[in-house]
Amino acid sequence: MSAALSAGGEAAAAPDAAPFNPVLLLLVVAGIAGAASLYPLTRAPNRLLAGQPVPWSAVIEGGRALVMLPALILVGGIAFPRRRGIQFLVAAAAALLAAALLWLAGDAALRLADPAAPAARISFGGAFWVLEAVFALAAADALQRSGMSPAARLALGALLAVPLLLVLFSGAADSLSILKEYANRRDVFANALTRHIEIVGGTLVPTLLIGIPLGIAAFRRPALRGPLFSVLNVIQTIPSIALFGLLIAPLSGLVALLPALGSIGLSGIGVTPAIIALTLYALLPIARSTAAGLEQVPAAAIDAATGMGMTRGQVFRRVEAPLAFPVLVAGLRVTLVQTIGMTAVAALIGAGGLGALIFQGLAASAIDLVLLGVVPLVALAIAADVLLKLAVSMLGRNRA
Amino acid sequence: MSGTMNAGARRGIGLLADPLILSGLVLAGLVFGMPLLKPVFAALFPGLDRPLYEQDSFLNLTIAHVVLVGASSAISLVIGVLAGVFVTRRAGREFRPLVETIVATGQTFPPVAVLAVAVPLLGFGAAPALIALAIYGLLPITEAVVAGIESVPVGVREAARGIGMSARGRLLHVELPLAAPVALAGVRTSVIINIGTAAIASTVGAKTLGLPIIVGLSGFNTAYVLQGALVVGALAVFTDLAFERLGRRLDRWKRDSA
Numbered sequence: 001m002s003a004a005l006s007a008g009g010e011a012a013a014a015p016d017a018a019p020f021n022p023v024l025l026l027l028v029v030a031g032i033a034g035a036a037s038l039y040p041l042t043r044a045p046n047r048l049l050a051g052q053p054v055p056w057s058a059v060i061e062g063g064r065a066l067v068m069l070p071a072l073i074l075v076g077g078i079a080f081p082r083r084r085g086i087q088f089l090v091a092a093a094a095a096l097l098a099a100a101l102l103w104l105a106g107d108a109a110l111r112l113a114d115p116a117a118p119a120a121r122i123s124f125g126g127a128f129w130v131l132e133a134v135f136a137l138a139a140a141d142a143l144q145r146s147g148m149s150p151a152a153r154l155a156l157g158a159l160l161a162v163p164l165l166l167v168l169f170s171g172a173a174d175s176l177s178i179l180k181e182y183a184n185r186r187d188v189f190a191n192a193l194t195r196h197i198e199i200v201g202g203t204l205v206p207t208l209l210i211g212i213p214l215g216i217a218a219f220r221r222p223a224l225r226g227p228l229f230s231v232l233n234v235i236q237t238i239p240s241i242a243l244f245g246l247l248i249a250p251l252s253g254l255v256a257l258l259p260a261l262g263s264i265g266l267s268g269i270g271v272t273p274a275i276i277a278l279t280l281y282a283l284l285p286i287a288r289s290t291a292a293g294l295e296q297v298p299a300a301a302i303d304a305a306t307g308m309g310m311t312r313g314q315v316f317r318r319v320e321a322p323l324a325f326p327v328l329v330a331g332l333r334v335t336l337v338q339t340i341g342m343t344a345v346a347a348l349i350g351a352g353g354l355g356a357l358i359f360q361g362l363a364a365s366a367i368d369l370v371l372l373g374v375v376p377l378v379a380l381a382i383a384a385d386v387l388l389k390l391a392v393s394m395l396g397r398n399r400a
Numbered sequence: 401m402s403g404t405m406n407a408g409a410r411r412g413i414g415l416l417a418d419p420l421i422l423s424g425l426v427l428a429g430l431v432f433g434m435p436l437l438k439p440v441f442a443a444l445f446p447g448l449d450r451p452l453y454e455q456d457s458f459l460n461l462t463i464a465h466v467v468l469v470g471a472s473s474a475i476s477l478v479i480g481v482l483a484g485v486f487v488t489r490r491a492g493r494e495f496r497p498l499v500e501t502i503v504a505t506g507q508t509f510p511p512v513a514v515l516a517v518a519v520p521l522l523g524f525g526a527a528p529a530l531i532a533l534a535i536y537g538l539l540p541i542t543e544a545v546v547a548g549i550e551s552v553p554v555g556v557r558e559a560a561r562g563i564g565m566s567a568r569g570r571l572l573h574v575e576l577p578l579a580a581p582v583a584l585a586g587v588r589t590s591v592i593i594n595i596g597t598a599a600i601a602s603t604v605g606a607k608t609l610g611l612p613i614i615v616g617l618s619g620f621n622t623a624y625v626l627q628g629a630l631v632v633g634a635l636a637v638f639t640d641l642a643f644e645r646l647g648r649r650l651d652r653w654k655r656d657s658a
Contacts, residue, residue: 144497237640238633239596245613245629341510367520374513385508
């Protein structure tokens, strides 16, 4: 046991550390309280009306509660705050529980469906959201306690989403309201998602083409730095909806003056102003990380390269650029996450994307339509964040 | 006579060269003087019957916007400081990695998403906007309070302990004052994000400066959009500059008292 403990990679085990896991204890108590005080599902006559609660008894009838057995591992895990093997067990149990709860909800929706009321909708209730959040946090806490490297934690964390995704794509959850909303709008959803990704991609290209040279210029000419970053900082400060709005009038004016610009796709509303505004926002993190990346290149490395007889251009290509690259990728992560989120706001100026589903849903009080936009939006942002964090930590390791 | 006028004029120009004062004047001019600009908007947008947003005064909208952001930021600040202090104490140390995960992951959530999911839980109006803004604003503040307390040099902590200060005294008179400049940067980020999110909150029924923008966008009235965008943009820039000035003051005060 003590050998396991010392080999267990526990991080900073202070001598007065708690003999149990207070975080997991709190999460288990919160989960039990949430499950007991809220309902797992709601049932509404149609997609716009508010639902009536569906009790747990209807969800877990006929021994279905057995799928929640991994919860015992979560409870047991409280007593082992630092054993590495137990942490992996707790993380796996939390991932299975998250999937099992979705399966329970989907199964209940299928059984409760009434052929006489085809418009009736069964949606997630408060207890569902509380428990899913508890499972996600329990898994995150366990991964942190395992003492793995941040990159390994991220990779394993992504793997833990697999059971949930399997249930989702198996069709077991298809009777739930949000997936019915998806089935009814499959084409609209696919178009919105594609458009969203197109706008983000369309923003990234000009951002990199302009932002990287700006960053290099700011690094080479310190006199340029202050004014450049002041201007970019003011742009970042302006709320996205205001910048979108401010561009409408000048762009429409420009098209009215020069109709040829309109024929190549420029207009006051739609995708073009969205990409222009998003690019203006994205320039700051990219230019700043380019300059910061070049700045942290050790002078000794440049001296050595120059001493070897490299030209100025060779030093830049072979020494400065590769050494600055990981910092640029870190800036790219900030840019990408920010752009994915702000693209949702661009739906207000007719650019489409996932934001269009959200705002249509809000306007019609159709909550499941809102969720159909929000859930993939958050998933995209988190996926971009995790992927680029992984890239940064791998680049860092190659360098070391 | 002409000499004093020149001096006065120079001082006036000197004040205008201060971006904080300039942006404040622009903001005040837009908030109070928008009706005076009606002929300008009428000339710019000859096709519009109503070139000026008059359903509500820009003063009222600005006050509502500032109240919403101020109230939500106050809630974020109180909870953020408490959370930041808790996870840097011995009793809360175990919770720190989890809080850091929540803060980091939460900030990848788009503000629109947080706003949109508050609606099913709380209905339409100012309440979901207030709660969503407070929760979202909490994340950068908590992060900055933790970073600020961490930035207090170990030597300073030891010295405070050495002269017999209690844990409470060390927190109130050493750690928090020294953490203030870093924490302020988090408050600045939080407030600026919330000014923008509050504008979008008019889509869920909150009365803010986003209202002329949303009404203008849905009614094809570009003048309304421009008016709302100008005022909310000026408000954000002025607030950001004010925080920058406050931060510099705090730094200077910290240096002087050190």
